[in-house]
Amino acid sequence: MWALWRSPIGRRQPELLTCVVLVTVQSEIAWMVPRVEHVEPRLLGSTLSLRASGCLVVARPVGTGTLVVSTWAAFGIAVLTAPTAMPVHHLLASAFHLVTASVLGVVATRSATG
Numbered sequence: 401m402w403a404l405w406r407s408p409i410g411r412r413q414p415e416l417l418t419c420v421v422l423v424t425v426q427s428e429i430a431w432m433v434p435r436v437e438h439v440e441p442r443l444l445g446s447t448l449s450l451r452a453s454g455c456l457v458v459a460r461p462v463g464t465g466t467l468v469v470s471t472w473a474a475f476g477i478a479v480l481t482a483p484t485a486m487p488v489h490h491l492l493a494s495a496f497h498l499v500t501a502s503v504l505g506v507v508a509t510r511s512a513t514g
Contacts, residue, residue, distance in 0.1 A: 419463045422449055423470045430474035434482035439490050446471065447501035454508030464509040468502045 403409070409417055429446040433439050450471060453464045475498065479486055486494075 415460060415463055419466055422453060422467050425449060426467065426471040427474040430471060430478045432478075433475065433494055434479045434486040434490075439494060443494055443497045447497050450498070450501035450505040451508070452505075454505030461506075461509045464505050468505060472498065472502070 403417055407417075426446060426449055429442050429449075433442050433446070436442065450464075450468060453467045475494070479491065
């Protein structure tokens with residue numbers, strides 16, 4: 401919030417700064433999902449960012465697209481590098497939630513920008 405409010409980059413390019421912050425948060429959440437026993441709370445946080453990006457960060461669809469692609473890439477890397485294999489039902493649930501949130505975010509962006 402401080403960077404958006406007080407820094408020169410926050411005032412000149414708030415969309416870029418917001419996208420960088422959201423990509424960072426999504427990457428951290430993606431790293432956690434295959435490493436915890438209860439994935440649901442992390443998935444809810446991750447999918448909320450994807451859906452909100454489509455509704456709130458609507459100036460350019462490339463921001464939402466970047467967030468969607470980076471979230472999927474981070475999730476894929478996290479699953480492949482996890483010390484133990486993620487249970488199949490958690491993997492399927494995660495994929496379902498990410499697909500749904502990705503589609504909603506992209507559709508909301510497309511609707512808002514015309």
